[in-house]
Amino acid sequence: MNNTIKLAVHGAAGRMGQRVVALASGADTVDDTSGFTVVGAIDHSSHPKIGQDAGVVAGVRSLDVPVSADWPEKAEVVIDFSLPEAFDACVARCVSAACPLVVATTGLSDQQKESLAEAAQTIPIVWAPSMSLAVNLSMRMAQQITKALRDVAGGVDIEILERHHRFKADAPSGTALKFGELIADAMNADDPVKHVHGREGHTGQRSRNEIGYHAIRVGDNPGEHTIVFGMLGEKIELNVAASNRDCYASGALAAAKWLMRGNDGGPMPAGLYNMFDVLGMADADA
Numbered sequence: 001m002n003n004t005i006k007l008a009v010h011g012a013a014g015r016m017g018q019r020v021v022a023l024a025s026g027a028d029t030v031d032d033t034s035g036f037t038v039v040g041a042i043d044h045s046s047h048p049k050i051g052q053d054a055g056v057v058a059g060v061r062s063l064d065v066p067v068s069a070d071w072p073e074k075a076e077v078v079i080d081f082s083l084p085e086a087f088d089a090c091v092a093r094c095v096s097a098a099c100p101l102v103v104a105t106t107g108l109s110d111q112q113k114e115s116l117a118e119a120a121q122t123i124p125i126v127w128a129p130s131m132s133l134a135v136n137l138s139m140r141m142a143q144q145i146t147k148a149l150r151d152v153a154g155g156v157d158i159e160i161l162e163r164h165h166r167f168k169a170d171a172p173s174g175t176a177l178k179f180g181e182l183i184a185d186a187m188n189a190d191d192p193v194k195h196v197h198g199r200e201g202h203t204g205q206r207s208r209n210e211i212g213y214h215a216i217r218v219g220d221n222p223g224e225h226t227i228v229f230g231m232l233g234e235k236i237e238l239n240v241a242a243s244n245r246d247c248y249a250s251g252a253l254a255a256a257k258w259l260m261r262g263n264d265g266g267p268m269p270a271g272l273y274n275m276f277d278v279l280g281m282a283d284a285d286a
Ligand SMILES: NC(=O)C1=CN([C@@H]2O[C@H](COP(=O)(O)OP(=O)(O)OC[C@H]3O[C@@H](n4cnc5c(N)ncnc54)[C@H](OP(=O)(O)O)[C@@H]3O)[C@@H](O)[C@H]2O)C=CC1
Pocket: 010, 011, 012, 013, 014, 015, 016, 017, 042, 043, 044, 047, 081, 082, 083, 084, 085, 086, 103, 104, 105, 106, 107, 128, 129, 130, 131, 132, 170, 248
């Protein structure tokens, strides 16, 4: 009996979609089984790869699943790596099909984030700007460092540098924004923390309760984040870098599996989850 999880990938012909299809097809596992069967590879109707086999597009083997604008009936879980423009239809489809969803797309509007929370009242959703284990661990470390340094004599300046490939559409990265949100919480400042994007001109002295963001776009970098904790006389730099996209693809597959099997073998109930939940770090002493 085939008890693999039937997976549909939204944005299947894109950089990330292809890696999810490749790993889900078992191409890079020792025993050729990932625990998934790819049953749907969705992209927009004018994509040049429409009609081609999704496994071949991903550079692995024929899967007998064409890249298509149509949603498969039989998907048990959906992984979305697409664009904000494509997001609304994806969520609506998952809600109407009562299908669990992993959302990895970044650059969502506030309204889209609200509709995600609403959808999570009826279906289970994992939503995270980075599916990488190393990034999520680094987020916890950044919170710890912020707490340890927040009352240091002379103060600490926290700046977030992110580097990504030249094709990336949104800036700063969703991950950088999430680092900033978690760090701002950990700063526990009396005044609201200011989020400052780049600096130019006569800016005056840096204020104490701000977080700076700097988005660098270079070549084919698959994603790198550096959190600088600058003090008077010394600094800490927390650097986390992907060497390829498989950390995100395998994280998304782990999230999909967790939605279907939970922590004790049963499916997760409706709700909005993140990678801390998937990785068992939700209750970490942050
Ligand atoms: N959470 C995480 O861990 C990660 C998140 N990301 C995020 O994932 C997203 C995708 O990244 P990446 O794969 O590099 O981007 P790509 O542009 O390579 O892939 C997106 C795919 O979605 C397609 N698409 C566009 N419109 C639609 C539509 N209406 N319906 C279905 N598909 C559509 C694109 O087609 P076309 O090329 O024609 O536009 C493309 O094939 C980004 O938001 C990125 O920031 C990326 C890596 C990790």
